[in-house]
Every structure is written in structure tokens, then in C-alpha cells.
Amino acid sequence: MVAGEVCTRGCRFCAVGTVKTPPELDRNEPSELADAVSKMGLDYAVITVVNRDDLPDGGASHYRNCVIEVARRNPETGVELLCSDLDGNLGALESLLKNLPLRVFAHNVECVPRLDEKVRDPRASFKQSLNILKMAKKVRPELLTKTSLMVGLGESEEEIAEALVMIRESGVDMITIGQYLQPSYKHIPVDRFPEPERFADWDQMARDLGFSAVASGPLVRSSYRAGLLWEEALGGDPVVTRDSTGSAVSHLFSEEQAVSVRGQTS
Numbered sequence: 052m053v054a055g056e057v058c059t060r061g062c063r064f065c066a067v068g069t070v071k072t073p074p075e076l077d078r079n080e081p082s083e084l085a086d087a088v089s090k091m092g093l094d095y096a097v098i099t100v101v102n103r104d105d106l107p108d109g110g111a112s113h114y115r116n117c118v119i120e121v122a123r124r125n126p127e128t129g130v131e132l133l134c135s136d137l138d139g140n141l142g143a144l145e146s147l148l149k150n151l152p153l154r155v156f157a158h159n160v161e162c163v164p165r166l167d168e169k170v171r172d173p174r175a176s177f178k179q180s181l182n183i184l185k186m187a188k189k190v191r192p193e194l195l196t197k198t199s200l201m202v203g204l205g206e207s208e209e210e211i212a213e214a215l216v217m218i219r220e221s222g223v224d225m226i227t228i229g230q231y232l233q234p235s236y237k238h239i240p241v242d243r244f245p246e247p248e249r250f251a252d253w254d255q256m257a258r259d260l261g262f263s264a265v266a267s268g269p270l271v272r273s274s275y276r277a278g279l280l281w282e283e284a285l286g287g288d289p290v291v292t293r294d295s296t297g298s299a300v301s302h303l304f305s306e307e308q309a310v311s312v313r314g315q316t317s
């Protein structure tokens with residue numbers, strides 16, 4: 052995570068601390084980040100960020116410097132940027148993405164639109180997030196886009212289906228769906244824990260809508276097996292069907308795996 056340890060936003064599901072005036076950006080961060088990726092020998096790195104509403108470009112130029120330096124020093128490493136909404140600043144997004152050496156541009160819608168006010172910072176919204184994802188696709192049509200949706204926040208089944216349609220209609224290629232877990236008693240309580248089979252249904256729904264890579268499951272998070280999910284989006288095997296200890300579930304499962312899922316829910 053770059054651009055600081057604290058965020059200018061205060062989303063009610065998020066464990067990251069909130070501050071109105073964060074410390075200045077660390078100008079050494081791009082190079083130190085590139086060092087860290089190099090030392091870890093990563094094949095694939097997801098760089099995420101805090102919102103920087105205090106900066107005119109929302110932090111876009113710093114995020115860009117981080118991605119460029121990581122890619123320059125680690126040419127074999129795939130880079131995914133899990134970006135903020137840049138406060139809806141589409142010009143800053145365009146500057147950020149121009150010729151940026153990225154495999155995936157990700158930005159999370161987090162929850163269904165009706166729950167924006169309850170769940171997200173007042174400056175964030177489903178609509179604004181979709182605009183960011185749409186603009187990313189417009190500026191860089193070849194770049195894969197990705198988002199993530201949490202369940203267990205009070206949404207209905209119908210609202211999940213509607214959200215998936217809206218996301219897909221915005222040109223988003225990849226999606227992850229996971230269970231919201233309450234980081235502390237100060238955060239929004241969990242509304243429900245859908246059974247794994249429901250996550251398998253949402254996986255199917257997303258595949259039917261044409262998402263090219265899907266991970267859905269109680270413990271799936273937005274960066275869940277990100278490198279493999281990128282391969283899936285390019286036509287590789289669905290991540291959920293690979294041998295793994297992963298927690299994504301799907302009706303694409305083998306019979307053996309399906310029995311295991313049924314076992315978890317009985």
C-alpha cells in the first residue's frame with residue numbers, strides 16, 4: 052500500500068486509519084517499493100493506495116511513479132494497480148494511465164449502490180467508482196479492469212444481481228466477490244454470512260454476464276490470487292478449478308470439490 056499508512060477517507064468497513072491532513076508523500080517510496088518487490092522476487096505485485104484527497108491530483112502522479120519504478124526495476128513482474136477513485140478526477144486518471152506499464156487497473160465498488168452512504172466515505176459512490184472504471188477502459192481499451200464487491204453489508208440478492216449487471220455494462224473485465232468481515236466493534240456489523248453455495252451462484256452469474264475472470268467465495272478478497280486471475284482473464288484455466296487451498300467457490304468445480312463445498316455447508 053502506497054501514499055501513506057493513513058487515508059483521507061473514513062469508509063466504515065475499512066481498518067485503515069483516517070486523517071484529514073496526512074504527512075507529505077515520501078519521495079523515496081517508488082524506489083523503495085521497487086526494491087521490496089525485487090527482494091521478494093515477485094512474479095506479480097498488486098500495488099494499492101490510500102486516498103489522498105489533500106492533493107490536487109488525488110495522488111495520481113505518485114501512484115504512477117510507484118508503478119513505473121516497480122516495472123522498470125522488475126521487468127518480469129506483472130503489476131496491478133488497485134487504485135483510489137481520485138475523487139472522480141478523470142483528467143488525473145487519464146494522466147495516471149497514459150502508457151503506464153500495467154496488467155490490470157483495479158478499483159473497488161465495494162458494495163451495492165443503495166448502501167454507499169452507510170458503508171463508504173461520503174465522497175465515494177458506486178456511480179463515481181463505475182465512472183473511474185469506465186474511463187480507465189476508454190483511455191486504455193486494452194488494459195484489463197477489475198473490481199470487487201463485498202456481501203454481508205445488508206444488500207439483497209436482487210441488488211447483487213443488479214450491481215453485477217451495472218459493473219459488467221461498464222466494461223469491467225474481472226470481478227471478485229467476498230464476505231465482509233467487521234475489523235472492529237467500531238465498524239459496521241456483519242449483516243449475514245451467505246453459504247458458500249450462494250457465492251458459487253454469484254460466480255456463475257458473473258460468468259454468464261461475460262466477466263473474463265471471476266473469484267467468489269467467503270474468504271475471497273480483492274487481490275485474491277491476482278496473478279492467476281489475470282491469467283484466467285487472458286484465457287487461462289479458471290482459478291477456481293486449479294488445485295489449490297484457495298477459498299473461491301464455483302459451479303465449475305469438479306464433483307470432488309463440490310462434495311467438499313456441500314460438506315462445509317451441511
Ligand code: SF4
Nearest residue numbers: 058060061062065067
Ligand atoms: S478509501 Fe480505501 S483505504 Fe481509505 S478508508 Fe476507504 S477503503 Fe479504506
